Amino acid sequence: MSSTITEQGAATSLLRFATAGSVDDGKSTLVGRLLHDSKSVLADQLEAVEHASRKRGQEAPDLALLTDGLRAEREQGITIDVAYRYFATPRRRFILADTPGHVQYTRNMVTGASTAELAVVLVDARNGVVEQTRRHAAVAALLRVPHLVLAVNKMDLVDYAEPVFAAIAEQFGAYAASLGVSDVTAVPISALAGDNVVEPSANMDWYGGPTLLEHLETVPVGTDPSDEPARFPVQYVIRPQSAEHPDYRGYAGQLASGVLRTGDQVTVLPAGITTTVAGIDVLGEESDIAWAPQSVTVRLAEDIDISRGDLIAAGPAPQATQDVVATVAHLNERPLRVGDKVLLKHTTRTVRAIVKDIPYAIAVDTLEQVEHPGSLNVNDLGRVVLRTAEPIALDDYRSNRRTGSFLLIDQADGTTLTAGMAGEAF
């Protein structure tokens, strides 16, 4: 037991990742296997699954019941929404965005991939790369998920044959390269039999790479903030006005990228005022340095008018603009049309915007462009030109996933309509 404390109690890193797979590719089994073999399924959860399986007349416990949380999902035997799963090994903590491949796949995968540092695309070894596979890879590339894993599943059904795996890995690698993704790791697995998921497979001694879990445990997480310009969206102004802190005025926020140090020269956008960092408080403790993604409070040398929605930037600052060109994923059943007036939420700033043009929609499986579709429907990807009522300090999504992303929101009822990524798609 003492080893458990040291292992689990030590500071570990955190990896957020997403899984994508078509129906019947065995994604539920894979997720179940990862949770089960990493000992994240506890006795009462298993007992509940066994009980529910028996009630349905199934002999073996159905591991999909472990993850299908809603009444409708269990009744229909499908997964209708992204769910988040948590597990840990002594080396790392994991947050898994379990995105269903069944209905509304693009919307769910876009949601899961938006926060993921790694995406696992599952392929059935018997079918190889199919339309769905290309769609999953394209969404991961579009959302700039830094690491891509191809899990070639059901190797037990192709006699664990190396040439089958090699051909699929090569075909997928070529497609990923055409999307601009260079970091692809391919792993031959059988989620059902447990080959190369957590334990190395005795059936595939030709495979010299890591098991899926080993790869998840060792892939580098986070970016190197010292390589990035600092971006600090102001969330909230902290002014205690107490006897102890009569003149304290701090700008609270979470560093979206980069490193800030006391003494750094910064620009406040969209106004474009330049000043210096007078001090940094990291959740109540003074510090002379902070980096992404820490939540901190920044004090500035000059008393200037700054409020929620402003951006404090160091290094090359983004241009404040009212003209936004972006690739978008439309998420709602209500279509997005040219001429629509919407709200645009970017970092901590929400502004009114108008859809000026939809130059093209993207067919996700072929990446072909459909010119001037007039509107985007649910699960459509496309290119959108927007004009905002006030300037926003927008980075290219390619260089900054946090300051390059935005939401379009229905003005009338607050519905989230569209996810946007500034700049070029692929």
Place this chain on the structure above:
Amino acid sequence: MSLPDAAAFENPYALSHLDALEAESVHIFREVAGEFENPVILFSGGKDSIVMLHLALKAFAPASVPFALLHVDTGHNFPEVLEYRDRTVAEHGLRLHVASVQEFIDNGRLRERPDGTRNPLQTVPLLDAIESHRFDAVFGGGRRDEEKARAKERVFSLRDEFGAWDPRRQRPELWSLYNGRHAPGEHVRVFPLSNWTELDVWQYIEREKIELPEIYYAHERDVFQRNGMWLTAGEWGGPKEGETVERRLVRYRTVGDMSCTGAVDSDAVTIEHVIAEIAASRLTERGATRADDKMSEAAMEDRKREGYF
């Protein structure tokens, strides 16, 4: 906050998982402070709401927390927890609202259930308090690892004028862009601990040296068994005929209503012991200690649809 440890990570700026979770939760608190008129923190005196309050205190330091607390008092609360609640409120100069299940029963607006469980009754006074105080954002300490219906819950969860959760009509939630827009009468439930697990919460309590009500640590107590749970004997309604009281060494893994929160056999008297016990446990905290979740396969989902947090 721990300093980056070059030996532990390839990237010297990488945050430990606790620092990453803390940064994310603080971001959520500040988003709500920036976007809502009248938020409130649900505070039960349980470990999750205590961690939530601790994060809120850090998020706005050196200013005070810009939210009031709301406690839904079932009338069957542990006295140690009420004492902790009042002491905490006084210590940080907070405002506390209490919504009382007992009051609702006394004035006839709620009826006691035959099984004596008061946990499901909390929803009515909770929604009444939200409506009468016009709260537009309500922080809850719910975690997605607790239960599979919770695994589907958003960080910002829009509730209609009946407080209801509709899992099919949830807003997609991308990046860290939370959409808190709502119509008058609607409110948003906010779960800053969504991505934390039970073990994360305990490790954070250990790291931050957060004081908890003493019933979280092993102590001797008069308990009796009902539906496989060790319940505390008391005026709330136990033991009944045929149930016998025993004195046992126990602790609580969750703190809720006495009528449905079970104690677990334990000799864990320190936080280190508690963490070791949880890390080795074969049961989830709800499975071990919550009678109400065992009522049906969709018990939590059904209660959430009715407005439960």
